[in-house]
Amino acid sequence: MKKVPTRRPRARVVRDEEPLPEYDFRDGVRGKYAAAYAQGTNLILLDPDVAAVFPDAATVNEALRALMVIARLQKHPDAPVSPVRKPASPRRQPHST
Numbered sequence: 688m689k690k691v692p693t694r695r696p697r698a699r700v701v702r703d704e705e706p707l708p709e710y711d712f713r714d715g716v717r718g719k720y721a722a723a724y725a726q727g728t729n730l731i732l733l734d735p736d737v738a739a740v741f742p743d744a745a746t747v748n749e750a751l752r753a754l755m756v757i758a759r760l761q762k763h764p765d766a767p768v769s770p771v772r773k774p775a776s777p778r779r780q781p782h783s784t
Contacts, residue, residue, distance in 0.1 A: 733741070741747045759766060 733747075741750065756768065760768065
C-alpha cells in the first residue's frame with residue numbers, strides 16, 4: 688500500500704483592519720497628481736547598463752530620435768533626410784497644496 692503524502696493545513700493570516708501609524712493619509716489630497724498623469728506621463732525603467740550611458744531624459748530622447756531617423760532611412764532609403772519633429776514640451780503647472 689502506497690503512502691499518500693498529507694498536506695499541512697496552511698496557517699490562517701489574521702489581518703488587522705487598522706493601518707499602521709506610518710500610513711497616515713488624513714491630510715492627503717485625493718487625485719493630486721491625476722491630471723498630470725492623465726496628460727501622458729510615461730515612465731520607462733532603463734536597465735542599469737543603459738542608464739549609465741545616458742545622464743538625463745533629454746539625452747535618451749535625442750538618441751531615440753536619431754534611431755527613428757535611421758530606422759526610417761532603412762525602410763525608405765530614397766526618402767529625404769529630415770529630422771524627427773520634436774514635440775512641444777507641456778508646461779507643468781504648479782500643484783496647489
